[in-house]
Amino acid sequence: MIDARGLSCPMPVLMVQKEVKSKSPDKLEVCVDTQTAVQNITRFAKANGYSITVKENEDEEYLLTLSK
Amino acid sequence: MEKKKNSFLKDYGMVILTGLVIGAAAVLLTKLGNPKNMGFCIACFLRDISGAMGFHGAAVVQYYRPEIVGLVVGSMVMALVTKEWKAQGGSSPFTRFVLGALVMIGALVFLGCPLRMVIRIGGGDLNAVVGLLGFIVGIVIGTIPLRKGFTLNRAYKQSKLEGLAFPIALVVFFIVSVATVLLKSSTEGPGSMRAPILVSLIVALIVGALCQRSRLCMAGGIRDAVMFKDFKLITGFVAIIVAVLVGNLIVNGGVKFSFADQPIAHSDGLFNFLGMAMVGWGSVLLGGCPLRQLILAGEGNSDSAVTLLGFICGAAISHNFGLASSAAGIGAGPVAIVMVVGFIILAIVSVCNMKKGA
Numbered sequence: 014m015i016d017a018r019g020l021s022c023p024m025p026v027l028m029v030q031k032e033v034k035s036k037s038p039d040k041l042e043v044c045v046d047t048q049t050a051v052q053n054i055t056r057f058a059k060a061n062g063y064s065i066t067v068k069e070n071e072d073e074e075y076l077l078t079l080s081k
Numbered sequence: 082m083e084k085k086k087n088s089f090l091k092d093y094g095m096v097i098l099t100g101l102v103i104g105a106a107a108v109l110l111t112k113l114g115n116p117k118n119m120g121f122c123i124a125c126f127l128r129d130i131s132g133a134m135g136f137h138g139a140a141v142v143q144y145y146r147p148e149i150v151g152l153v154v155g156s157m158v159m160a161l162v163t164k165e166w167k168a169q170g171g172s173s174p175f176t177r178f179v180l181g182a183l184v185m186i187g188a189l190v191f192l193g194c195p196l197r198m199v200i201r202i203g204g205g206d207l208n209a210v211v212g213l214l215g216f217i218v219g220i221v222i223g224t225i226p227l228r229k230g231f232t233l234n235r236a237y238k239q240s241k242l243e244g245l246a247f248p249i250a251l252v253v254f255f256i257v258s259v260a261t262v263l264l265k266s267s268t269e270g271p272g273s274m275r276a277p278i279l280v281s282l283i284v285a286l287i288v289g290a291l292c293q294r295s296r297l298c299m300a301g302g303i304r305d306a307v308m309f310k311d312f313k314l315i316t317g318f319v320a321i322i323v324a325v326l327v328g329n330l331i332v333n334g335g336v337k338f339s340f341a342d343q344p345i346a347h348s349d350g351l352f353n354f355l356g357m358a359m360v361g362w363g364s365v366l367l368g369g370c371p372l373r374q375l376i377l378a379g380e381g382n383s384d385s386a387v388t389l390l391g392f393i394c395g396a397a398i399s400h401n402f403g404l405a406s407s408a409a410g411i412g413a414g415p416v417a418i419v420m421v422v423g424f425i426i427l428a429i430v431s432v433c434n435m436k437k438g439a
Contacts, residue, residue, distance in 0.1 A: 018235060019169065019171075019172065019235030019236040019237055020172075020232065020235050020236075021172065021232075021233065021236075021367070021368030021369070021384075022298075022301060022368040023227070023301070023304065023305065023308065023309070023368070024232055024368075026309065027227060027228075030308075030309065046167075046169075047165075047167070048163075048165050049296050052296070053311075056092065056311060056313065057311065060309075060310075060311070
């Protein structure tokens with residue numbers, strides 16, 4: 014699970030990119046807290062062959078699940 | 082095919098629309114009185130506000146620009162409507178202040194923020210193409226620490242007041258600027274060239290709201306293209322140039338491409354390049370260009386609010402110590418020395434904030 018809450022652009026998507034490049038996992042969970050990060054990671058996931066689901070919790074945080 | 086088209090519009094439509102509107106707005110505001118090739122310049126306008134507050138004494142660039150107020154408030158309203166407004170802060174505020182000051186010093190050596198650079202290109206100013214090359218080099222340099230684990234650490238949720246304080250202060254001083262003569266106001270020079278207040282405000286409110294939706298960012302466009310081969314933001318960048326070019330052709334009947342005699346610009350290629358390189362490197366470390374910092378401040382990000390204070394302070398330093406350029410050329414102060422020191426500071430900030438093991 015990658016915790017990218019509170020980080021400026023482009024850290025959240027960069028952390029995802031690093032994980033995908035080094036381990037190419039079948040499933041990856043990421044927690045972020047801005048819509049910008051959600052959209053950036055969604056675009057990255059789609060461009061790299063992952064499907065993605067987004068769940069928002071009561072604390073205005075988003076749990077993203079990337080899967081192949 | 083249908084589906085592909087829809088997803089293209091979904092991903093790119095808003096950012097292209099924003100770019101086109103900004104370009105058109107820049108041409109319109111120039112036509113209505115704003116300085117040439119400066120319909121919208123975040124650095125210039127914050128510098129004018131810095132002057133209006135009396136932080137620097139350059140009498141020709143003092144005006145409390147309504148565009149800045151509109152951009153921040155437009156972003157704030159849109160973020161509140163879409164429930165994206167969130168008070169956040171605490172990610173290395175002082176480092177951000179210093180980076181903000183350096184970005185402004187670099188921008189005033191070039192004479193414009195990345196947004197004005199693009200507007201200048203659309204206006205035929207080839208010096209801005211030199212600036213763009215510097216900007217790209219600065220961004221590429223900035224992506225090196227990013228790849229090596231650079232971070233200014235995370236921001237945390239803050240009180241609502243912390244997130245609202247900057248927009249409120251901006252509006253309060255705006256009211257003071259309109260209702261009283263307490264603030265300074267240029268009677269000649271760029272600071273005296275103004276579109277009508279109400280038009281500036283309304284146009285900026287619309288642009289601010291659009292920028293909040295599209296996340297348009299000049300530094301982010303090139304950064305994302307370099308790092309992720311993600312071309313979303315850079316399409317906004319291109320859309321601005323296209324809109325300004327077309328707008329200038331319609332309004333002025335033509336565009337003159339040249340290095341010499343461009344409005345509020347100088348032809349010192351080296352310093353145009355270095356100034357924008359500093360802006361690019363600093364903006365990447367900050368996570369966004371000056372325009373983006375305004376939008377984030379509207380969304381409740383107090384780190385961006387501190388960055389904006391850094392810009393305003395940087396503008397005062399630039400003018401108080403003769404670092405800001407003018408149409409006549411670079412400033413009479415120790416510009417070269419300050420630029421060298423600035424790049425050293427950027428290098429130190431870059432290296433010292435790389436997380437080990439990343």
